[in-house]
Amino acid sequence: MTSTAGADPHLTTRGLPDGAVRRLVAIVGADAVLLSDAERDTYRDPYWFQGDRTYDSSAVVFPSSTEQVQEIVRVASADGIPIWTSSQGRNNGYGGPSPRVRGSLLISFRRMNRVLEINRELAYAVVEPGVRWFDLYDALEACGNGDLWCSIPDLGWGSVIGNSLDNGVTYGPNGSDFQKLCGMEVVLADGDLLRTGMGAVPDNPSWHVYPRGLGPVLDQLFMQSNYGIVTRAGVWLQRRPEAYAPIYLTIPRDDQLAQAVDIIRELRLDGVIRGVPNLQNTITMAAQFPELLGEFMGAEGPASDQALDELAARTGIGRWGLRTALWGDRPVVEHQLRRVREAWACIEGSRVDHERTFRRDEWGELSTFMQKVQAGIPSMDLMEVVPDFVGHIGFSPVVPLTGGEVRRVVDVIERLVTERAGTNFVCAIFPINDRSAIVVSSLSFDTRAEEQVSAAVDTAKMLVREVGALGYGEYRAHVDFMDLAADQYSFNDHAYRRFVERIKDAVDPNGILSPGRHGVWPSAHRNGEADL
Numbered sequence: 001m002t003s004t005a006g007a008d009p010h011l012t013t014r015g016l017p018d019g020a021v022r023r024l025v026a027i028v029g030a031d032a033v034l035l036s037d038a039e040r041d042t043y044r045d046p047y048w049f050q051g052d053r054t055y056d057s058s059a060v061v062f063p064s065s066t067e068q069v070q071e072i073v074r075v076a077s078a079d080g081i082p083i084w085t086s087s088q089g090r091n092n093g094y095g096g097p098s099p100r101v102r103g104s105l106l107i108s109f110r111r112m113n114r115v116l117e118i119n120r121e122l123a124y125a126v127v128e129p130g131v132r133w134f135d136l137y138d139a140l141e142a143c144g145n146g147d148l149w150c151s152i153p154d155l156g157w158g159s160v161i162g163n164s165l166d167n168g169v170t171y172g173p174n175g176s177d178f179q180k181l182c183g184m185e186v187v188l189a190d191g192d193l194l195r196t197g198m199g200a201v202p203d204n205p206s207w208h209v210y211p212r213g214l215g216p217v218l219d220q221l222f223m224q225s226n227y228g229i230v231t232r233a234g235v236w237l238q239r240r241p242e243a244y245a246p247i248y249l250t251i252p253r254d255d256q257l258a259q260a261v262d263i264i265r266e267l268r269l270d271g272v273i274r275g276v277p278n279l280q281n282t283i284t285m286a287a288q289f290p291e292l293l294g295e296f297m298g299a300e301g302p303a304s305d306q307a308l309d310e311l312a313a314r315t316g317i318g319r320w321g322l323r324t325a326l327w328g329d330r331p332v333v334e335h336q337l338r339r340v341r342e343a344w345a346c347i348e349g350s351r352v353d354h355e356r357t358f359r360r361d362e363w364g365e366l367s368t369f370m371q372k373v374q375a376g377i378p379s380m381d382l383m384e385v386v387p388d389f390v391g392h393i394g395f396s397p398v399v400p401l402t403g404g405e406v407r408r409v410v411d412v413i414e415r416l417v418t419e420r421a422g423t424n425f426v427c428a429i430f431p432i433n434d435r436s437a438i439v440v441s442s443l444s445f446d447t448r449a450e451e452q453v454s455a456a457v458d459t460a461k462m463l464v465r466e467v468g469a470l471g472y473g474e475y476r477a478h479v480d481f482m483d484l485a486a487d488q489y490s491f492n493d494h495a496y497r498r499f500v501e502r503i504k505d506a507v508d509p510n511g512i513l514s515p516g517r518h519g520v521w522p523s524a525h526r527n528g529e530a531d532l
Helices: 018-028 037-043 066-079 133-142 160-165 173-178 254-269 282-288 305-315 330-344 360-365 369-373 403-420 450-468 479-487 491-507
Strands: 057-061 083-086 104-108 115-119 124-127 181-187 193-195 229-236 243-251 278-281 320-328 390-395 398-400 427-430 436-446
Touching: 018 057, 018 066, 037 057, 037 104, 066 083, 066 104, 066 181, 066 229, 115 133, 124 133, 133 160, 160 181, 160 229, 243 254, 243 330, 243 360, 243 369, 254 278, 254 305, 254 320, 254 330, 254 403, 278 282, 282 305, 282 320, 320 330, 390 450, 398 403, 403 427, 403 436, 403 450, 436 450, 450 479
Parallel strands: 057 104, 083 104
Antiparallel strands: 115 124, 124 229, 181 193, 181 229, 243 320, 278 320, 278 427, 390 436, 398 436, 427 436
């Protein structure tokens, strides 16, 4: 592998002190502490080459309450043990549950999996970090009438809080600009407990309905950070609409991408398309059309433009395709569908595929993955078509939502991936709001082949540097190159990093909470003094 464990001062191989292990067992019970390699191996990045132990934890502990989390943090603080938190640990492609610092104590929240409240009148839920999208969906169905739903991602096994704290993409209207979490409970580095927003007022009924408070808004400080551990949060839900219309829009030729992006932007700005559309190239779409996936699995080198053009024409899925949906009262949805058809007709040879519009009481008839995911019905469909040994690493810069700029960045990434790395260009573009898009490229490999994993990591690092030179940074980064991704945010001699480091040293003076997360290191690591 390409990591340099022996040369990196941030990495350690020391295990937990015996006294710390005894105290952890006393807090959570012997069955909730994993120490052996075999036990911990089920809580590490499944896409990393398994013979490389660079990002191993020293133990995995499973608290079942906020109070236990507080006690675990106090044990870690007393002994200077680094902590890395993992809600479900399903963020594969970015490092899964693996800690940045080897030998960290991994806190897994899989036992803190309760839906604490569902408020049907105000349409929100309160969940613990171990609650999966499956769990929240089941709880909403069980509470009666099936009138509430939640914006979800492609795979249902991840954590609602974990995905949201890492700015994970979901597709419903509340997915736009990550409008889900409201009001957090946070364990701080000394074991103290904080509630954000209106939760700072004891028993305040507005805690999960008003996303601010009095004074500075703190919630964003705990997203993609290492300032505290979120142990519960409010999640905004939506009422099921009178009508729901999943649609698929084709872009026949690659040279029509910029035109399509500009149309999407205008439809979003007009409020016709809401939520988060998913614009994918042919190879990415193959995962949703299993009969096509075999054409790319095991292929030697990248597919040619001619081969992709032939496949796009033969199957009708296009060189690019847009997965989106319309939600609302039936007359509104019908009007929006007409608007989409009129706008998309400007793209020569394109189609708008719309099989049917579903009524509120027909959601039980949703059958395909594309129908279900945009209606908040979680599944594992995408994982079922990919062999277990295939992994990927994501590279994901944020780009203005203009056709010219998206085209420019996509072309740079495609050239680097196909020409330098010699692999297929896999790309999905997510217009996360009306004005910007996340361009996600996935680098796939056989997890059993060390050279393939290493090559994918090297390619991802090259992309970080090369696209960073264009002025673009990632919206989240793989654990192996978080520092490199953070280096791209270099305005005014890294003023941003210097500021967040000052916050880190103030709120976590012992530097125990997720050191190195997205490039934020405590002072001991920055000064080379860490001996963990």
